[in-house]
Amino acid sequence: MEDKFAEENLNLIIRNLNGTATLEESQALEDWIESSAHNQTTYVQMKNIWEISDRQFKPEEIDVDRALSRVLKIISTSEKAQRTLWFRLQKIAAIMLLPLMLTGYFIGRGISDHLQINRQVTYHEVFVPFGTRSNLVLSDGSIVWLNSGSKLKYPGQFENVRKVFLEGEGYFEVESDTKHPFIVETRTLNIEATGTKFNVSAGENDSRIEITLLEGKIEVNKNDEAKATAFISDLQPNQHMTYDMLTGDFHLLNQNTDKYIAWKDGKLIFRNDQMIDVVKKIGQYYNVEIELRDNELMSYRYRATFENESFDEVMKLLKLSSPIDYVELERDTLPDGTFTKRKVIIFKKK
Amino acid sequence: MSAINEKSLLERIKVGDKAAFSVVFVAYYSNLVMFAITFIREKQTSEEIVQDVFVKLWDNREILEIKSSLKSFLMKSVQNKCIDCIRHQKIRNRYSENILNNPKLFENETESYMLYSELERHIDIVLQRLPDKINQAYSLNRFDGMTYQEIADKLKVSVRTIEVRVSKALNFLRANLKDYMNP
Known part of the structure; x- marks a missing residue:
């Protein structure tokens, strides 16, 4: 008897869900639902399952990247209109200020153009093309920012150990979970954390790996498959580690960490950095090949902050504030009609 | 998140x-x-x-x-x-x-309603535990969008039979997912 009753209600629910119920039937269902909290929950859960089972529309066919670019564009346009007066005031005050739109533009492009997700395998891979940046949320809620030209491999769902593979530069804000360590594996080192904020720079063509810790604690281990994992060092907040892959030497520095993670907010910060590193960073950031044609210049120490400037603006400022001059080479046309990468040559100011 | x-x-x-x-x-x-x-x-x-x-x-x-x-x-x-x-x-x-x-x-109580990505996999897993005939009726209707009549014709059974099978599947899914779902 009870089964029979339940079945009648079940049919009533389904007819409502697939749109074949009469008005009377809908009313009857409504009465049944309102008669108890248990009925209410039963109905809501069944409706939820029923609707999620609908595969007429496939989430894979939704173009998230295009939608995001579109929304960022709408937002920027409405802001531009609102801020005209504000911009004028800033100009009068002669503050060197940034086109605010640029951040959104870069983020939009970084995600939009090149999120390569393979749904067939357990691992996803994201590649961020040169000249753009991108960010993503992992299945445990941790957030990763990826710098220009970087690659991250990560599982769709973490198992016991939260492990990702990084080539290039990434900034990690790890969700705290002491039971499940979070490991960033690079070519030579593994960085282990539980809930922290840190930056790892391990480019394919770099001979050194740089790790910066902002908050919490991380452990750096050698990533050598032949041997057991070899402990290298712990890092404390505001410490910066440089690890030489050729010699295995490392240095720890206590210093302001801002400049190491500024890239994620669209800033370039230099604090007594050697010109050779400065131009490398600028080149990576704007996807421009920069050649430094003077040995003396390489070790010149430079200090500046660029925020959302165009490449041309950065070069002009660099020229104004250091003993350099530069020329940009003509770009060649490739067979497919596109241009070769921009190339700039820097030399000593005469 | x-x-x-x-x-x-x-x-x-x-x-x-x-x-x-x-x-x-x-x-x-x-x-x-x-x-x-x-x-x-x-x-x-x-x-x-x-x-x-x-x-x-x-x-x-x-x-x-x-x-x-x-x-x-x-x-x-x-x-x-x-x-x-x-x-x-x-x-x-x-x-x-x-x-x-x-x-x-x-109108859903959105605090407890589960998102596609939270529930989809679990539905697939639970469906595997149902008898083939019941799983098939539900999948043809929900996944492939076939009507009861079309499924009945294809399987050479009555529409009523399909209706019962789909109900059983939904009931089973709910019974097995209710603890996983938000109250």
Whole structure:
């Protein structure tokens, strides 16, 4: 008897869900639902399952990247209109200020153009093309920012150990979970954390790996498959580690960490950095090949902050504030009609 | 996305951080479009509704007060827009009549409603544990969109039989997923 009753209600629910119920039937269902909290929950859960089972529309066919670019564009346009007066005031005050739109533009492009997700395998891979940046949320809620030209491999769902593979530069804000360590594996080192904020720079063509810790604690281990994992060092907040892959030497520095993670907010910060590193960073950031044609210049120490400037603006400022001059080479046309990468040559100011 | 993370992302959005906004967008967009589709039954309008909700989220970020979870807030906004859209007769489908006549049956308590990505896999796993005939009837109807009549013809059984099998499948799914689902 009870089964029979339940079945009648079940049919009533389904007819409502697939749109074949009469008005009377809908009313009857409504009465049944309102008669108890248990009925209410039963109905809501069944409706939820029923609707999620609908595969007429496939989430894979939704173009998230295009939608995001579109929304960022709408937002920027409405802001531009609102801020005209504000911009004028800033100009009068002669503050060197940034086109605010640029951040959104870069983020939009970084995600939009090149999120390569393979749904067939357990691992996803994201590649961020040169000249753009991108960010993503992992299945445990941790957030990763990826710098220009970087690659991250990560599982769709973490198992016991939260492990990702990084080539290039990434900034990690790890969700705290002491039971499940979070490991960033690079070519030579593994960085282990539980809930922290840190930056790892391990480019394919770099001979050194740089790790910066902002908050919490991380452990750096050698990533050598032949041997057991070899402990290298712990890092404390505001410490910066440089690890030489050729010699295995490392240095720890206590210093302001801002400049190491500024890239994620669209800033370039230099604090007594050697010109050779400065131009490398600028080149990576704007996807421009920069050649430094003077040995003396390489070790010149430079200090500046660029925020959302165009490449041309950065070069002009660099020229104004250091003993350099530069020329940009003509770009060649490739067979497919596109241009070769921009190339700039820097030399000593005469 | 965890509660802690949501909170810090919201804080950042409030001060105009577009990177944080992008993170939230990417995390929820597909799921919200799938949710809008349950009302609208049409992809493009559903996408426009969700995009509109995100633009509003940004425009109102400074005065925003979210008391529920962010997920629930976004779903609620999408749901309200969908119902508005149906009410203003911009969308007509065989469900819209029911939605207007019996709003109580269709307006979800968004705090407990589960998103596509949270539930889809689990449905597939539980379905595997059902007898083939029952799994098949449910899959042909829900996944492939065949009507009971079409399934009955294909399997050479009565429509009533299909109706019973689909009911059994839904009942079984709910019984096995209820503890996993939000109360």
